[in-house]
Amino acid sequence: xxxxxxxxxxxxxxxxxxxxxxxxxxxxxxxxxxxxxxxxxxxxxxxxxxxxxxxxxxxxxxxxxxxxxxxxxxxxxxxxxxxxxxxxxxxxxxxxxxxxxxxxxxxxxxxxxxxxxxxxxxxxxxxxxxxxxxxxxxxxxxxxxxxxxxxxxxxxxxxxxxxxxxxxxxxxxxxxxxxxxxxxxxxxxxxxxxxxxxxxxxxxxxxxxxxxxxxxxxxxxxxxxxxxxxxxxxxxxxxxxxxxxxxxxxxxxxxxxxxxxxxxxxxxxxxxxxxxxxxxxxxxxxxxxxxxxxxxxxxxxxxxxxxxxxxxxxxxxxxxxxxxxxxxxxxxxxxxxxxxxxxxxxxxxxxxxxxxxxxxxxxxxxxxxxxxxxxxxxxxxxxxxxxxxxxxxxxxxxxxxxxxxxxxxxxxxxxxxxxxxxxxxxxxxxxxxxxxxxxxxxxxxxxxxxxxxxxxxxxxxxxxxxxxxxxxxxxxxxxxxxxxxxxxxxxxxxxxxxxxxxxxxxxxxxxxxxxxxxxxxxxxxxxxxxxxxxxxxxxxxxxxxxxxxxxxxxxxxxxxxxxxxxxxxxxxxxxxxxxxxxxxxxxxxxxxxxxxxxxxxxxxxxxxxxxxxxxxxxxxxxxxxxxxxxxxxxxxx
Numbered sequence: 055x056x057x058x059x060x061x062x063x064x065x066x067x068x069x070x071x072x073x074x075x076x077x078x079x080x081x082x083x084x085x086x087x088x089x090x091x092x093x094x095x096x097x098x099x100x101x102x103x104x105x106x107x108x109x110x111x112x113x114x115x116x117x118x119x120x121x122x123x124x125x126x127x128x129x130x131x132x133x134x135x136x137x138x139x140x141x142x143x144x145x146x147x148x149x150x151x152x153x154x155x156x157x158x159x160x161x162x163x164x165x166x167x168x169x170x171x172x173x174x175x176x177x178x179x180x181x182x183x184x185x186x187x188x189x190x191x192x193x194x195x196x197x198x199x200x201x202x203x204x205x206x207x208x209x210x211x212x213x214x215x216x217x218x219x220x221x222x223x224x225x226x227x228x229x230x231x232x233x234x235x236x237x238x239x240x241x242x243x244x245x246x247x248x249x250x251x252x253x254x255x256x257x258x259x260x261x262x263x264x265x266x267x268x269x270x271x272x273x274x275x276x277x278x279x280x281x282x283x284x285x286x287x288x289x290x291x292x293x294x295x296x297x298x299x300x301x302x303x304x305x306x307x308x309x310x311x312x313x314x315x316x317x318x319x320x321x322x323x324x325x326x327x328x329x330x331x332x333x334x335x336x337x338x339x340x341x342x343x344x345x346x347x348x349x350x351x352x353x354x355x356x357x358x359x360x361x362x363x364x365x366x367x368x369x370x371x372x373x374x375x376x377x378x379x380x381x382x383x384x385x386x387x388x389x390x391x392x393x394x395x396x397x398x399x400x401x402x403x404x405x406x407x408x409x410x411x412x413x414x415x416x417x418x419x420x421x422x423x424x425x426x427x428x429x430x431x432x433x434x435x436x437x438x439x440x441x442x443x444x445x446x447x448x449x450x451x452x453x454x455x456x457x458x459x460x461x462x463x464x465x466x467x468x469x470x471x472x473x474x475x476x477x478x479x480x481x482x483x484x485x486x487x488x489x490x491x492x493x494x495x496x497x498x499x500x501x502x503x504x505x506x507x508x509x510x511x512x513x514x515x516x517x518x519x520x521x522x523x524x525x526x527x528x529x530x531x532x533x534x535x536x537x538x539x540x541x542x543x544x545x546x547x548x549x550x551x552x553x554x555x556x557x558x559x560x561x562x563x564x565x566x567x568x569x570x571x572x573x574x575x576x577x578x579x580x581x582x583x584x585x586x587x588x589x590x591x592x593x594x595x596x597x598x599x600x601x602x603x604x605x606x607x608x609x610x611x612x613x614x615x616x617x618x619x620x621x622x623x624x625x626x627x628x629x630x631x632x633x634x635x636x637x638x639x640x641x642x643x644x645x646x647x648x649x650x651x652x653x654x655x656x657x658x659x660x661x662x663x664x665x666x667x668x669x670x671x672x673x674x675x676x677x678x679x680x681x682x683x684x685x686x687x688x689x690x691x
Contacts, residue, residue: 231577257291286574298554318546511537
């Protein structure tokens with residue numbers, strides 16, 4: 055159970071077991087007060103608990119009365135009374151009696167949440183569409199330099215083979231990622247605090263317009279680098295905020311599908327960039343300038359649309375602006391009952407979070423990413439999926455595919471055409487993730503796709519050993535395309551979706567900033583080093599190296615990344631309260647043997663013992679067992 059009065063010991067980050075925790079389950083079985091709950095730092099029983107579980111009806115209604123009075127929501131008291139009962143027992147809403155009994159319309163709305171989960175308000179879809187435009191900006195920003203790479207070095211006088219010239223080309227390519235990783239991602243937390251999610255996205259859009267336009271008119275590599283660094287600040291702030299904004303506004307059942315639109319439309323932006331690069335190839339000396347400058351186009355509608363979308367209700371609640379949270383949530387849900395239920399449930403879990411996650415300064419929150427156990431585990435998991443996106447090798451294709459194809463027998467136009475093909479594959483194969491990310495799951499997608507990316511990248515590298523010619527070019531392109539086809543529904547959408555949901559509200563901005571900084575810092579390292587890697591190891595050596603990195607990333611994900619599908623953002627507190635060593639031990643001693651029996655030995659009756667379980671499920675099972683015992687009692691008398 056959590057010790058709310060010992061935040062200092064919790065912040066020390068000691069992963070040792072609290073002796074009181076050992077007896078939590080036994081105490082619950084004896085009916086101990088509902089005030090005892092799962093420790094959000096040491097969830098040794100791997101239980102996921104509804105914070106309203108165990109409250110009597112009178113206690114729950116009393117909480118509702120206090121809540122609506124304190125938060126200025128008294129005009130919605132009747133709805134909150136109903137919503138609290140639904141939140142306490144989501145599957146038992148038809149059994150609610152008395153003044154709070156639900157009418158036919160309210161029951162129908164709750165049923166449709168399950169049977170027609172994609173029937174959502176137009177405002178929510180507009181919000182996700184606006185976020186998707188922000189993602190398209192991100193993707194197009196990445197590919198402008200891809201096509202320009204075969205032109206701008208000569209224009210800037212850095213096209214030679216010296217170490218300095220190769221370093222400068224890599225630096226120009228990596229500029230946006232340096233700006234993001236060193237500045238943009240880290241200022242996301244304070245400006246989110248001041249401006250809200252929408253304000254941050256509005257500001258970031260300006261950084262994705264004016265420096266990008268300026269990059270088309272640069273006459274030296276230094277000017278180009280400065281513009282790309284400024285663009286990177288906007289990219290970092292935007293990438294750290296847009297997925298959070300989408301996650302906080304989306305219902306749990308389809309949150310993954312809605313938030314993964316970030317990656318799908320980033321892939322679409324990459325596709326648009328490769329298509330535009332191909333379209334302007336014959337414009338002469340200004341072709342590469344157009345490639346650099348065009349990515350400002352999708353940032354314009356982002357700038358115009360963002361304030362037509364509602365602010366994140368969770369951000370309003372964090373600021374104790376509950377009436378504003380109500381107004382925002384009403385625009386994002388189909389019925390006021392859903393609004394009341396969600397707001398009261400979120401508030402109840404935030405009260406629990408507050409016992410271990412006190413108000414702190416920005417610097418303290420950065421340190422607490424590593425010192426508070428629940429937050430540290432989320433940091434490790436988010437770090438893993440983010441760095442894996444660079445380890446898998448996607449950006450050696452996104453940054454340098456035109457160069458790779460040109461070095462393997464293609465002329466300039468054919469290399470741009472092959473890059474266009476990769477952009478198209480990357481986008482089209484992101485669509486399956488809409489149906490798999492919330493069913494198959496984030497972790498499962500990663501564990502399936504990483505081995506496939508490893509062998510396709512290895513095959514692409516080995517094909518470069520063939521004699522120069524059409525066969526070699528075709529085979530390299532084929533395996534690069536297969537690599538993209540496996541990447542797009544797996545490691546493509548998962549990292550930003552995953553990182554946006556795993557941190558508690560108190561640390562969500564700084565946690566996401568850290569995660570995106572991790573991703574983009576290593577993207578910058580990759581962008582700067584790949585020209586040297588390509589020259590020293592050749593295409594085959596570089597591709598084989600990244601194939602090996604895929605295997606390493608697979609092992610990291612297996613031991614450090616828990617599943618998050620279809621959990622509310624608040625329920626994830628319990629998932630990340632399970633100690634890492636306990637999670638890793640389960641994977642090694644339970645999950646791995648089950649996988650071997652089920653998929654290698656084909657033992658179809660092999661059962662996988664679950665790691666996590668709901669308290670409510672345990673209570674229901676006990677009630678069923680009690681009913682069976684009562685039915686059997688007369689026969690034994």
